[in-house]
Amino acid sequence: MKYKSQGIARAYFTVALLLFVLQVIVGLYLAFNYFFTVPQGVVDAFPFSTARAFHTNLLVLWMLLGFMGGAYFIVPEETEREIYSTKLAYIQLILLVGTGVAALVGFLFGWTQGRPLLEIPTLLDLFVVVGALMFLFNIGMTMITARKWTVIQGTLLGGLVFLAVMYLFGIPFYKNTSIDWYYWWWVIHLWVEGAWELITSAIMAFVLLKLTGVERKVVEKWLYVEIGLFLFTGIAGTGHHYYWLAAPRYWLWIGGIFSALEPVPIVLMVLDTWNHVRHRKLEIKNHLTFVYVVGCAVLHLAGAGVLGIVHTLPQINYYTHGSQVTVSHGHLAFFGAYALLNLTIFYFAFPQLKGIVRYDEKLGRICFWTMSLSMLGITLAFGVAGVIQSYVERVMGLGYMTAQGHMKLWMAIAFAFGLVFLVGVIVMVYDLLFMKPARQEA
Amino acid sequence: MSNRTAFWIFILGTASSALLFIFLTVDMHRQVDALTNADKLTDDVVAGKKVWEKYNCNDCHTLLGFGGYYAPDMTKVYKRRGEDGIRFIVKEPEKAFAKSWRKMPKQNLSDAEINSLIAFLKWVSEINNGDWPPQDSDKRIANSALKLTAGAGVNLGMALLQDKGCLSCHNYKGVGDEDVPLEKAGEKYDAETLKKLIHNPQSVNKDASMPPQDGLSDAELETIVNFLKSKN
Ligand code: HEM
Ligand code: HEM
Ligand SMILES: [Fe+2]
Numbered sequence: 204m205k206y207k208s209q210g211i212a213r214a215y216f217t218v219a220l221l222l223f224v225l226q227v228i229v230g231l232y233l234a235f236n237y238f239f240t241v242p243q244g245v246v247d248a249f250p251f252s253t254a255r256a257f258h259t260n261l262l263v264l265w266m267l268l269g270f271m272g273g274a275y276f277i278v279p280e281e282t283e284r285e286i287y288s289t290k291l292a293y294i295q296l297i298l299l300v301g302t303g304v305a306a307l308v309g310f311l312f313g314w315t316q317g318r319p320l321l322e323i324p325t326l327l328d329l330f331v332v333v334g335a336l337m338f339l340f341n342i343g344m345t346m347i348t349a350r351k352w353t354v355i356q357g358t359l360l361g362g363l364v365f366l367a368v369m370y371l372f373g374i375p376f377y378k379n380t381s382i383d384w385y386y387w388w389w390v391i392h393l394w395v396e397g398a399w400e401l402i403t404s405a406i407m408a409f410v411l412l413k414l415t416g417v418e419r420k421v422v423e424k425w426l427y428v429e430i431g432l433f434l435f436t437g438i439a440g441t442g443h444h445y446y447w448l449a450a451p452r453y454w455l456w457i458g459g460i461f462s463a464l465e466p467v468p469i470v471l472m473v474l475d476t477w478n479h480v481r482h483r484k485l486e487i488k489n490h491l492t493f494v495y496v497v498g499c500a501v502l503h504l505a506g507a508g509v510l511g512i513v514h515t516l517p518q519i520n521y522y523t524h525g526s527q528v529t530v531s532h533g534h535l536a537f538f539g540a541y542a543l544l545n546l547t548i549f550y551f552a553f554p555q556l557k558g559i560v561r562y563d564e565k566l567g568r569i570c571f572w573t574m575s576l577s578m579l580g581i582t583l584a585f586g587v588a589g590v591i592q593s594y595v596e597r598v599m600g601l602g603y604m605t606a607q608g609h610m611k612l613w614m615a616i617a618f619a620f621g622l623v624f625l626v627g628v629i630v631m632v633y634d635l636l637f638m639k640p641a642r643q644e645a
Numbered sequence: 646m647s648n649r650t651a652f653w654i655f656i657l658g659t660a661s662s663a664l665l666f667i668f669l670t671v672d673m674h675r676q677v678d679a680l681t682n683a684d685k686l687t688d689d690v691v692a693g694k695k696v697w698e699k700y701n702c703n704d705c706h707t708l709l710g711f712g713g714y715y716a717p718d719m720t721k722v723y724k725r726r727g728e729d730g731i732r733f734i735v736k737e738p739e740k741a742f743a744k745s746w747r748k749m750p751k752q753n754l755s756d757a758e759i760n761s762l763i764a765f766l767k768w769v770s771e772i773n774n775g776d777w778p779p780q781d782s783d784k785r786i787a788n789s790a791l792k793l794t795a796g797a798g799v800n801l802g803m804a805l806l807q808d809k810g811c812l813s814c815h816n817y818k819g820v821g822d823e824d825v826p827l828e829k830a831g832e833k834y835d836a837e838t839l840k841k842l843i844h845n846p847q848s849v850n851k852d853a854s855m856p857p858q859d860g861l862s863d864a865e866l867e868t869i870v871n872f873l874k875s876k877n
Contacts, residue, residue, distance in 0.1 A: 236715065236747075243739050246748040251715045252704035317698030319712040378691045380769060381681050384711055385673065420648060427651035435658030438666045447777035448709045449680045450673050455775075457669065461662070521779060525710030525718060600780045601808075602860035603717040604745065 204555045206279035208286035213556045214293065215272025216549050218300055220632045222265035223542075227628050229258045231621050237607075237614035249311075256310045256322040262537065263320070264303045268296070269545035270402055271338055274359060276552045277409050278342055281356045282349035287341050295337040302330040318383070320391060321373045328374050335367045354423040355405050355412070358430055362401030369393045381449040388444045395536070396437040396465060396507075403503075403544050404429050404472070407496070410551050411476065414492060415483035425475045432468035440465050443515045447524060455517040462515045466508030476500040489554065491564045494571055495547040502539025502575065506582070510535055522597045527610065528589030535582040538574075546631070553635050561641040566634040573627030580620035588613035681772040693765025696758045705749070709774060716749065717859075721781035723770035727841075728763050729848040730857045735759055741857070783863045802872020805865055809858065831873040839870045 204210070235241075236251045275292060279285055286292060306323045309315065315322045323331065342363065346356060373390040377383035408426045412419060442458025477500070480493055487493070510532040514523045523529070554562050588610040596606035677683070697703065703712040706719045722731065734741040736759065738749035754762070776782050806812050806827070817827045834842060838849060843866060846853035861869070 240746040241748065243748050243751070247750045250705065250750045252701045252713060252750075255704045255713050255715075256701065313699075313701070315698075315701050317701045317703060319703050322701065322704070376695075378694070379677065379681055379683065379686060380694065380708065381677055381772060381774075382674075384709060385670075387711070424646065424648045424651045427648070427655045428646075431651075431655035431658035434655075435662045438659070438662040439669075441666065442669075447774050448711075449677070449772040449774040451669075451676050451680070452775070453669070457665075521775075521777060524777065525707040525712075525714060527714060530714060597779045600785060600862070602780070604747065605860075607747065 204558070206285050208289050208292075209276050209279050209552075210556060211286060211289060211292045211296075212272040212276035212552055214296055215268050215275065216553070217636065218296065219265040219268040219272065219545065220549070220635060222261050222268070222303075224625075224628055224632060226258055226261035226265060227621070227625050229254050229261065231618060231625065233258055234614055234618040234621055238611040238618065253310050255319075256315065257307060259320050260303070260306060260310075260322060264299075266541050266545060268299065269548070270363075270399075270406075271295075273406055273545070273548040273552075274338075274342055274363065276548070276556075277359065277406065278345055278356065280413075281353050281409070282346055282351050284345060284349040284351075287344035287348065291337055291341050295334050295341070298330060298337070299334040302327050302334065318373075318387065321387065325374060331370070332367075335370070339363060339367060353419075354426055355408050358401055358408075358426060359405035362398050362405060365401060366394060366398035369398060384448045385445065385450060388441055392441045392444055393438070395541075396440060397434065399541060400433040400437065400468075401430050403540060404433065406544060406548055407472065407476065407500070410492070410496060410547060411479045413551075414485065414496070415479045416485035417479045417482060422479070425471070429468050429471055429475075432464075432471065436461050436464040436467065443520070446517050446520055459516050463512060465515075466504070466512055469504045469508040473500045473504050488561055489550075489564065491567045491571070492547065492551050494568065495543060495550050498571060498575060499539065499543035499547050502535065502543060502578075504539075506532065506535030506537070506539035510582070510586075522593045523589065526589045526592045526597070527585050528593060531582050531585035531589050534585060535578065538578045543575075549635055553638055557638060559638060559640045562638050563641045566630060570627045570631040570634060574624055574631065577620045577623040577627060581617050581624065584613045584617035584620060588617070680774075682768070685768055685771070687764070689761050689764040690768045691765075693761035693763070693768075696754065696762045697765060699758075700752050700754065708769065710777065716747070718778050718781075719766060719769070720774070720778060721770045723763070723766045724781065724783075724863060725859050725861070726857060727844050727848075728767075730845040730859070731763055731766060732759055733845065733847060733857065735762065744856075781862060785862060785864065800872065802868050802875075805869050805872075809861060809865070809869075811858075811869075814855070827873060831875070836870050836874055839873060840866055843869065 232254050233251060236254075275286055302323075306327050309324060309327070310322060314324055316324050342360060346352070346360065369390050372386045377386065404426055408422050411417065412422050438461075439457055440462035442454040443462035445454035445458055476496060480497060514520050514528055514532065550567065554560070591609050591613070592606045595601050595609055596603055697708075702719070705713045705716040707714060708719045710718060710720070726734065734749070735752075735754055737751070739751050742748055776784070779785065803817065806815070806817060811827075815825050815827045830839065834849075842849040842853075843858050843861070845857045846855040847857070
């Protein structure tokens with residue numbers, strides 16, 4: 204750690220990790236509901252719907268806190284300057300976590316905006332916006348006063364501003380359901396297939412630069428190409444969600460064609476990550492960080508690219524839309540691209556934040572493989588359930604609950620893999636929070 | 646490739662896609678009123694949308710395929726269940742799904758809220774969304790029933806009675822295992838009443854113990870009613 208204010212990141216990361224554990228526990232409850240008859244009394248008190256709002260809001264909250272912590276860690280090194288205001292950064296953390304907790308407690312008592320993934324009530328949205336403004340102000344001022352601009356920094360800031368602006372489209376009440384969903388996707392899709400990809404590209408580029416010592420010019424060149432392709436395919440690619448919501452028919456063409464190209468920049472990211480890692484110029488201190496970087500690139504491609512493209516064409520989407528196929532894709536994409544990205548920066552930063560040069564990697568390796576393999580299992584189980592659902596419910600037309608009956612076994616398998624996943628996550632959190640220096644080699 | 650070229654790939658890629666997207670968004674706003682029958686989007690419908698959101702129905706049920714996947718899609722539920730069917734389910738889900746292995750919470754909606762909700766679901770069921778979802782498409786009859794008839798020369802109506810589980814409570818000319826026969830139903834009721842009765846028995850006979858029948862498309866219901874009405 205070169206700059207004192209990078210220490211802010213530690214607080215953000217720690218909170219993020221704890222929320223991650225909570226998210227996964229609630230995920231298990233969701234899967235449980237799919238194969239076990241939860242009695243009416245329990246359903247009345249803590250229904251699937253409330254739990255789902257927990258699961259997804261915790262997900263978004265911990266990931267955003269991770270990104271913000273990541274930004275507080277990266278920006279000082281890029282600008283060669285301390286963060287503008289350390290105090291503001293901590294106030295922002297308290298504000299956002301407080302808002303998050305208020306939102307979760309509110310859900311329990313039915314205080315909700317009632318729109319999936321955007322359940323946070325309007326009043327609390329305002330707090331989120333204030334938190335976001337504090338953050339952008341702090342990061343922006345750091346960059347402005349430093350007067351040093353790099354492409355990585357610009358991409359990071361651009362992604363964060365893009366993210367914040369898109370959030371605003373989710374706040375108003377829309378009378379017309381079709382228009383409501385149209386703009387709902389401006390938040391959801393333009394986040395994960397737009398703004399967040401920019402942030403990912405910037406963080407990956409930063410980590411690769413620091414770890415491999417590859418020339419900055421080369422890293423930045425690929426960074427431009429990647430974000431250019433991400434935005435070219437991703438913006439108009441939003442159309443792959445507009446097939447069945449009563450928007451004009453041409454979205455079937457626009458959405459299909461642009462989104463089918465979305466895997467291209469992801470492939471590019473895998474290739475250039477691999478290239479940089481192979482042609483590294485620096486000595487490896489902690490091999491584990493590479494495991495995370497490469498794992499992130501590869502599972503990003505598998506979850507978002509491969510599982511995305513299989514159901515993105517309208518001819519297929521007509522049958523798979525809104526089924527467990529979507530859930531299967533959602534899990535591997537979020538895990539591969541954004542959970543592993545966060546964990547990459549955590550594993551990169553934590554040793555530095557603690558002043559450890561080389562740490563004991565054994566546990567870290569075990570939990571990387573535990574989490575990744577069990578997430579592949581979860582994805583596979585949801586995927587099989589989704590194919591069964593698409594066929595029985597949609598193609599054969601046998602009714603929703605009939606299809607659910609045939610899917611039970613696979614939902615139970617997803618639950619079982621989920622238990623393994625939870626163990627992996629808990630061990631990983633322990634490993635990061637209580638990291639030990641490696642024993643001196645003989 | 647130089648860094649300059651890379652920079653221009655970024656600028657042009659982003660700008661072209663963003664311009665196209667904004668242009669099409671403007672066009673969507675021009676067309677959406679016609680596609681969604683905005684003239685029928687009354688205050689009651691809007692109130693119903695608010696009820697839908699207030700109770701967070703959408704995190705269990707999908708609407709237009711978006712939301713939680715834990716319960717049936719609501720886009721065309723108005724056509725499947727009708728007004729009375731929806732009212733019965735939302736008021737007393739613990740009774741409606743007493744025998745089901747998956748429950749829906751009792752959320753104690755007021756009658757006014759339920760009325761608005763029904764208006765909302767009716768409006769949604771009529772928008773022009775490319776005939777999704779496939780299982781509710783009026784054009785289709787369950788494949789499994791079609792298959793039954795293709796091989797064995799079975800009448801399509803009979804196949805549907807079998808396939809839709811009617812024969813687990815009913816008996817038709819010796820087929821089926823319980824004792825409410827259906828042979829006479831065609832004489833007792835006219836076609837419209839039959840439809841209502843099958844969709845939601847309580848709407849015809851308050852004390853009916855037959856559960857509302859979901860999962861029938863319009864075409865399937867039509868076929869069953871024609872079959873019951875015909876003297877074969
Ligand atoms: C890291 C990037 C990505 C993440 C995190 C992600 C995540 C998700 C999630 C959570 C959903 C479900 C949203 C909902 O309805 O609740 C979804 C839907 C979808 N995604 Fe992705 N996605 C990513 C990239 C992609 C890519 C690159 C493609 C296409 C090549 C794609 C294709 C789709 C499609 C077609 C749907 C709609 C599924 C449906 O009709 O129900 N996604 N994605
Ligand atoms: C123990 C592990 C987990 C289990 C058993 C689990 C289970 C579930 C279930 C059953 C749903 C509800 C889907 C529905 O509406 O039917 C869900 C939603 C979701 N989960 Fe998980 N989850 C787990 C971990 C995770 C992780 C680690 C992530 C992200 C990295 C994640 C991201 C999501 C997302 C994005 C959704 C919304 C899905 C959509 O709309 O398609 N989950 N999860
Ligand atoms: Fe998308």
